[in-house]
């Protein structure tokens with residue numbers, strides 16, 4: 001995977017949703033780009049286990065595919081919120097302490113970044129969630145409108161091959177989805193009925209998972225292993241979409257297992273280049289006319305904070321906002337068993353969704369939206385080992401009989417809510433924990449405030465009610481962001497905005513001061529949206545920013 005030239009038109013740090021999209025856009029438009037990726041390459045057919053006897057294993061991490069992180073002490077929990085704690089009927093409370101604890105920042109370091117084990121949801125933001133500060137005094141406003149982003153959503157959906165429903169009442173569309181929505185699973189049909197009995201709508205989810213062949217990728221076979229890595233490549237992870245297209249231009253070069261340790265500045269407020277360590281521990285420097293940072297919302301601020309050797313405030317941190325405004329996944333999940341066989345171990349990870357509470361003012365008494373969707377795969381309940389550990393207790397013949405009787409009977413419902421900035425949620429450099437290259441690791445500070453707790457309570461009540469309505473016997477397990485930090489959607493730590501005093505990059509993702517440096521990943525989000533998955537929005541923002549960069553560069557050089 002490592003190939004090289006002596007100089008490039010741009011260097012891109014990270015190959016996830018932001019970095020992969022930037023690599024495609026620029027190489028497609030004639031730029032020679034180098035992508036530097038800390039993690040390894042995953043071969044879908046060889047590395048993923050869905051078609052082997054090991055199919056139930058978790059995502060097959062490799063050497064270098066996970067980072068080290070520190071977690072600051074988290075807040076004390078209140079007994080008044082004991083109904084919001086995570087538990088399982090066999091293990092009891094999942095957090096046995098009286099403080100919130102970290103289960104971790106869920107990520108993959110590898111070619112394609114966290115999209116390698118994502119569920120494939122491809123969401124646009126609710127336009128109203130982009131003005132949360134003006135309308136409700138929460139987080140910050142986006143520096144451009146939904147309408148300005150819409151053409152880039154269309155482009156991203158077409159490049160990846162997104163399958164979705166014909167109607168979307170909340171997000172105006174100028175073109176239909178390029179692929180037909182997937183047929184809902186039996187579990188989703190049952191949930192849809194339960195939602196309808198509450199006058200709510202469960203509809204087909206929009207997913208970057210092919211319902212019919214697209215370019216050189218086949219349609220999905222509904223094995224439900226999306227979070228374990230898709231061996232067929234129908235799931236639109238960044239390695240098999242943007243990066244595959246970028247490599248075909250023969251202008252996109254990739255170095256894997258190479259960790260960028262710091263950024264060097266040059267004269268006149270310019271970035272000179274980056275220093276990186278390769279997989280054998282050798283240190284290198286590479287100069288670049290343009291630097292595109294896309295290391296994700298935890299690693300990008302870490303790199304900036306660790307880069308400025310002249311002051312302790314970090315590079316590009318003139319506003320003091322690098323690492324601040326950290327937003328995370330705010331989750332509630334309830335898992336139950338039903339008498340009826342559901343076959344819920346098969347299908348798509350998240351094939352349906354309820355958007356009825358996605359507007360910023362649709363949850364009674366609390367600002368900020370949320371959404372609901374089935375979550376058997378996201379709860380890792382698609383195989384017999386997890387059933388034996390978490391659903392059906394016991395041993396021997398009786399246990400075997402129960403396993404035969406109940407396997408595939410789990411119904412699971414999750415809510416994901418808007419996350420807002422709070423002074424207690426930020427990223428800084430850990431004073432003790434180091435990365436494997438002896439750099440200070442990122443330390444995650446996360447705080448759940450009263451508004452967030454109210455959103456979690458709303459989602460808990462709704463999940464329990466809908467599962468009961470669907471005929472659930474007993475709820476046997478619940479997960480909650482109230483007592484456990486476990487985040488797969490991370491945002492906000494290099495916020496974009498028009499005012500350099502309050503933001504790190506401008507609306508084109510360009511550093512306010514260091515004009516040849518761009519940031520294109522989840523870190524630039526001013527607000528999180530109402531529970532939408534962020535991958536498609538990161539791609540759309542990146543396409544918009546790279547178009548502007550390309551056009552400006554073309555005009556300057558002509």
Ligand SMILES: Cc1cc2nc3c(=O)[nH]c(=O)nc-3n(C[C@H](O)[C@H](O)[C@H](O)COP(=O)(O)OP(=O)(O)OC[C@H]3O[C@@H](n4cnc5c(N)ncnc54)[C@H](O)[C@@H]3O)c2cc1C
Pocket residue numbers: 013014015016017018019036037038039106107108109110111112113114115117118119120121122123227258259260261294295296297299300303487488489490520521522523533534535536538
């Ligand atoms: C289990 C799970 C399920 C998810 N499901 C969905 C979903 O269904 N839909 C959706 O839209 N989103 C989903 N997400 C979130 C989505 O995957 C992320 O939001 C998205 O991938 C973030 O893209 P990014 O470009 O910001 O960063 P990343 O994907 O994290 O990419 C950053 C890359 O930079 C590399 N890097 C970091 N530091 C350095 C360094 N110093 N030097 C070199 N390289 C570096 C990393 O190795 C990584 O590959 C899910 C995430 C998880 C974990």
Ligand code: SF4
Pocket residue numbers: 050120209219220221222223224225226227229230231232233234235347348349
């Ligand atoms: S369900 Fe479809 S997208 Fe998911 S892993 Fe299986 S084949 Fe791939």
